[in-house]
Amino acid sequence: MIPGKDATVDKSAVQKEKFGTFSLFDIEHFLRRLVTNWYWFVLMFFIGYGVSWFYGKYYAQNIYSSSLSLSISNNTASYFTPNQSINFIWGQGGNQDGIYLKKMLLSRSHNEFLVQELNLFVNYQTKGFIKSTYLDKDDSPVFLEVDKKHLQQVNYPITIIPKGGNSYEVVLPEEGQSTHLYSYDFEGFQDIGSFARPANKIIRVNEWYTSPNLRFRLVPNPKTTSIKLENIIVSLSTVNDAVNSIVGSVGVDFDKEINSIMIISKTGYNLNSTVNFLNKSVAELQKKRFNDKNTVDKNTENYLKESLEGIRKKLDSSGAVLNYLKTSEKLYDIDNRDEKSLTQIKDLEAKKADILSKMTSLNSIRNTISTQNFDKMISSSAAGFDDGLFSASVSELKALYLKRRELASIYTPNSEPMKEINRLISEAKQNSTGSLRNIYTVYTDQLNKIDRQVAEANSELSTYPEKQRKYLDAERGYNMIEATYNSLLSRQNESKMRLATNQSDMSVIDPAKNLGQAPIGPNVKGTKMAIIGGLLSLPFVFILIGGLLDSRIRSIKELLSVTKIPLLGVIGNNTNENMLTVLDHPKSSVSEAFRGIRANMRFLATEDGKSKVILITSSVGGEGKTYVSINLASVLGLSDKKTILLGMDLRKPKIFGDFNIDNNHGISNYLTGEVDIDQIINKTKIPNLDVATSGPIPPNPSELLMSDRNFKLIEELKTRYDFIIIDSPPVGLVADSYDLMKYSDANLYIVRHEYTEKYMLKMITEKYHNDEIKHLGFVYNDYIVKQGYGYGYGYGYGYGYGYGYGYFDEDKNYKEPLLIKIRNFVKMYLDKKSQ
Numbered sequence: 001m002i003p004g005k006d007a008t009v010d011k012s013a014v015q016k017e018k019f020g021t022f023s024l025f026d027i028e029h030f031l032r033r034l035v036t037n038w039y040w041f042v043l044m045f046f047i048g049y050g051v052s053w054f055y056g057k058y059y060a061q062n063i064y065s066s067s068l069s070l071s072i073s074n075n076t077a078s079y080f081t082p083n084q085s086i087n088f089i090w091g092q093g094g095n096q097d098g099i100y101l102k103k104m105l106l107s108r109s110h111n112e113f114l115v116q117e118l119n120l121f122v123n124y125q126t127k128g129f130i131k132s133t134y135l136d137k138d139d140s141p142v143f144l145e146v147d148k149k150h151l152q153q154v155n156y157p158i159t160i161i162p163k164g165g166n167s168y169e170v171v172l173p174e175e176g177q178s179t180h181l182y183s184y185d186f187e188g189f190q191d192i193g194s195f196a197r198p199a200n201k202i203i204r205v206n207e208w209y210t211s212p213n214l215r216f217r218l219v220p221n222p223k224t225t226s227i228k229l230e231n232i233i234v235s236l237s238t239v240n241d242a243v244n245s246i247v248g249s250v251g252v253d254f255d256k257e258i259n260s261i262m263i264i265s266k267t268g269y270n271l272n273s274t275v276n277f278l279n280k281s282v283a284e285l286q287k288k289r290f291n292d293k294n295t296v297d298k299n300t301e302n303y304l305k306e307s308l309e310g311i312r313k314k315l316d317s318s319g320a321v322l323n324y325l326k327t328s329e330k331l332y333d334i335d336n337r338d339e340k341s342l343t344q345i346k347d348l349e350a351k352k353a354d355i356l357s358k359m360t361s362l363n364s365i366r367n368t369i370s371t372q373n374f375d376k377m378i379s380s381s382a383a384g385f386d387d388g389l390f391s392a393s394v395s396e397l398k399a400l401y402l403k404r405r406e407l408a409s410i411y412t413p414n415s416e417p418m419k420e421i422n423r424l425i426s427e428a429k430q431n432s433t434g435s436l437r438n439i440y441t442v443y444t445d446q447l448n449k450i451d452r453q454v455a456e457a458n459s460e461l462s463t464y465p466e467k468q469r470k471y472l473d474a475e476r477g478y479n480m481i482e483a484t485y486n487s488l489l490s491r492q493n494e495s496k497m498r499l500a501t502n503q504s505d506m507s508v509i510d511p512a513k514n515l516g517q518a519p520i521g522p523n524v525k526g527t528k529m530a531i532i533g534g535l536l537s538l539p540f541v542f543i544l545i546g547g548l549l550d551s552r553i554r555s556i557k558e559l560l561s562v563t564k565i566p567l568l569g570v571i572g573n574n575t576n577e578n579m580l581t582v583l584d585h586p587k588s589s590v591s592e593a594f595r596g597i598r599a600n601m602r603f604l605a606t607e608d609g610k611s612k613v614i615l616i617t618s619s620v621g622g623e624g625k626t627y628v629s630i631n632l633a634s635v636l637g638l639s640d641k642k643t644i645l646l647g648m649d650l651r652k653p654k655i656f657g658d659f660n661i662d663n664n665h666g667i668s669n670y671l672t673g674e675v676d677i678d679q680i681i682n683k684t685k686i687p688n689l690d691v692a693t694s695g696p697i698p699p700n701p702s703e704l705l706m707s708d709r710n711f712k713l714i715e716e717l718k719t720r721y722d723f724i725i726i727d728s729p730p731v732g733l734v735a736d737s738y739d740l741m742k743y744s745d746a747n748l749y750i751v752r753h754e755y756t757e758k759y760m761l762k763m764i765t766e767k768y769h770n771d772e773i774k775h776l777g778f779v780y781n782d783y784i785v786k787q788g789y790g791y792g793y794g795y796g797y798g799y800g801y802g803y804g805y806g807y808f809d810e811d812k813n814y815k816e817p818l819l820i821k822i823r824n825f826v827k828m829y830l831d832k833k834s835q
Helices: 015-020 027-036 038-059 095-104 107-116 239-249 271-328 339-371 388-408 416-459 466-500 525-551 555-562 589-604 626-640 655-659 667-671 701-705 709-720 736-740 758-769 818-834
Strands: 063-074 124-129 132-135 141-148 157-164 167-171 180-183 190-193 201-202 206-213 213-222 234-235 250-253 261-269 506-510 567-572 613-618 643-647 688-690 723-727 747-750 776-783
Touching: 027 525, 038 525, 063 095, 063 213, 063 271, 095 261, 095 271, 107 239, 107 271, 124 141, 141 157, 141 234, 157 213, 201 206, 201 758, 239 250, 239 261, 261 271, 271 339, 271 466, 271 506, 339 416, 339 466, 388 416, 506 747, 555 567, 555 589, 555 776, 567 589, 589 626, 589 776, 613 626, 613 736, 613 758, 626 643, 626 723, 626 747, 626 776, 643 655, 643 709, 655 688, 667 701, 667 709, 701 709, 701 736, 709 723, 709 776
Parallel strands: 567 776, 613 723, 613 747, 643 688, 643 723, 747 776
Antiparallel strands: 063 261, 063 506, 124 132, 124 234, 141 213, 157 167, 157 234, 167 201, 180 190, 206 213, 250 261
């Protein structure tokens, strides 16, 4: 952008604040870097693909799932079933039996029973070249049977290598033996003395292997295995770890349409293991449930039988009293008998008798819990209720009492395990007795209501004579005992029928099977995509962070849009060893760029149309200020314009070296009065170009540059030369250049590509738009074409880049970037098509 003299720029207060303020993130440069660093993305993709392939092939352990569907009937609650935490899962629409059974399947005691019964604390694997594969117990030709009386080291891999026949070599790790050993007898750890690593040993089937930290034997698998294994790796775990692992991998859900159907699932690393566990778990539960159910029903039958015998005696006694009154007192025929009231009282007292009978059974259950005599527990149906939650709490309490007896043989009463088990027992007691209290309260309320109704009915009989009321009381007593007897008799018949027809209240609809189910995890595909995506994101993130942290000028478009300062030209990268590019390579694109700047300087001309004094500065050193000064002066000198180059960067003189000029006498000497003006002017091989070097570095450069003698020097040179080029100090370091701009007609500010910091342009931009500096223009230096970006500025600024490189004879070694080649090829192809 090179505005003409009449061009105007909005310089309102708000707009001025925006000038010189660069955006935090340059999206164009970010996208450019993404494209130019494409090879990193390709490399990361192949690395990610290789890592993900290795992960899927040799590392990822497949997770399988099998399921079993189970139908449950009503009233499955039992007091002798395994326990679990009392925290129930609500929301199953009143399916208490299903909830209770779910609780049992996930209970610790049930799964601990399976772990002990099936030796599930023994884990089998086999190892290939890299990857280990989990085995089902039945996949191994031999089973490892531990001596539970001997201390064992857990989580310690035991390698068993077949040696032919019935012989196997036992190989233990080179290190890792521990003195902290586990006892399967009391399920706790015990420390022993240190010992050396047990040596490898070949043993035969059924032969005991004994070492300080292990004792086991190999038992042959009764089933013939089809898998030939080169090694079997066995590791032991504690019972607690095995139980926790099982409970965490078992899931129980209810069918959405029929909530009495349960779907039991298990996940694991071996499909056969999940299938076998589910079938064995349900089979063991069915067996135990059936036995427990029979025990409870027998206890109930005996309880009811004893109760009936007692009630029978009361009934006979009450009947005898009633007969006596009929025969002796002749009261069997009462005049004006109120049959309606008597029938109402009879019905109410029958209900009362039934409730009292149930409350008696409730008290029996409560006493059983209180005395911990669970072997005598009767069914809750004898007390007139079936509550699966109450049954579960009783089951919990029974299991906790058993556990406390086990722990009492190991721990002291005040130990933490005993305190914890006592706390759990207290909670279970509260849950069970709380349920009984609630039911007892319901029965009490019903009795009170019946008593009030009976009292109201009795008021109707108050008119009878005393003898007749005595007979009616005896008759009512007999009816009440008879109702109790009939209620107990009915419940006894139900109990006998249930005992006679007892069968499992659980039936398997679909057993668990190995149908070649595909693994459900891990999500290898998703993991592969995550690995590849993660590695691809690394260069993206690095480039993004670099873009956020990068504060250098990298875009001509952004530079012009932010500063609103004219751009005079763009200089390409100087590949020469010295800075005399225009002199040594006059036909290069860089030399042509300086000619373009010479032409564009007319836009910075003063009111008289001339710009004799041209000051060149920059933000800091290293941006090419001296390089531009030398070559711009060379271009002007070659165009038959009498030109002098002044080295006024007194702190860091440079010009003399490129022109092979002695710097012993220069501008600093003239300004101090040591020499006259003619002594500091040096001729060059260009007839119209003279150079005045800086001279020795003075102690007071700023004062010398601001002196009247320096002003007179410039005024004198203006009479001798057409152009005066001043190579001034960088304004980002010292203020000398701002003072020198008072004498200049045009000011060139050098911005170096990917070198100049954005914040350094804030001051010069503000001064320009505040009219403190006039006739200012940018020169963009050291621009390197990267994959064609920057296209569009080439011809306008003197073939600086883009099209310029490769066009001139001295640029024949220039290699076009890939995107430029593609762009030119496509353009050429389209031009041919259009012809």
